[in-house]
Amino acid sequence: MSASRKKALVALAYATARDQKLAPKAILIRSDVHDTTTVAGKHVKDTKGWHGTFAFKDDNQVEREFHVASHGYTNSKEDFSLKEATHTPEKEDSTSRGGAGSGKVVWPAKHLLEEYVDSPIGYSHLPEQN
Numbered sequence: 001m002s003a004s005r006k007k008a009l010v011a012l013a014y015a016t017a018r019d020q021k022l023a024p025k026a027i028l029i030r031s032d033v034h035d036t037t038t039v040a041g042k043h044v045k046d047t048k049g050w051h052g053t054f055a056f057k058d059d060n061q062v063e064r065e066f067h068v069a070s071h072g073y074t075n076s077k078e079d080f081s082l083k084e085a086t087h088t089p090e091k092e093d094s095t096s097r098g099g100a101g102s103g104k105v106v107w108p109a110k111h112l113l114e115e116y117v118d119s120p121i122g123y124s125h126l127p128e129q130n
Contacts, residue, residue, distance in 0.1 A: 005032070009033075010027070012033075012052050012054075012074070015082035015085075016052070016054055016071070016072030016085045017070070022068065023058055024056040025058055025061075027055070027056055029053075029054055032052065033050050033074060033080070034052075034077075035077070041099055048086070049073060049075075050073065050076055051071040053070075053071055054069070054070050054071075055106065055107055061090065066090045066091065066092055067090060067093055071086045073086070093105065
């Protein structure tokens with residue numbers, strides 16, 4: 001993923017956090033902009049459209065190992081302007097994802113994440129892309 005795309009995703013993540021008046025200490029970028037979601041363990045088209053998937057922690061949540069998951073909706077795959085944001089209630093970082101037995105959690109351990117060089121609180125577990 002290009003540096004400019006990462007920067008645009010971080011900006012979209014911040015805009016999404018501001019929608020909830022969150023002051024994040026840590027941001028996890030869970031995905032690039034996409035138009036699907038998971039319902040009952042299956043990937044389906046998201047009726048609200050294109051969005052980035054993010055998770056946020058404030059100081060208190062960092063200490064307690066909790067976070068808020070959010071979608072930052074845009075008008076298209078290449079648009080990084082926030083149109084609408086949705087947020088889940090906070091949940092534990094160790095909450096399972098990916099189906100029974102996947103061993104995946106919603107906020108992976110720090111050694112599994114990439115810290116963005118120019119954004120000290122932006123993290124991602126997106127696959128490396130050039």
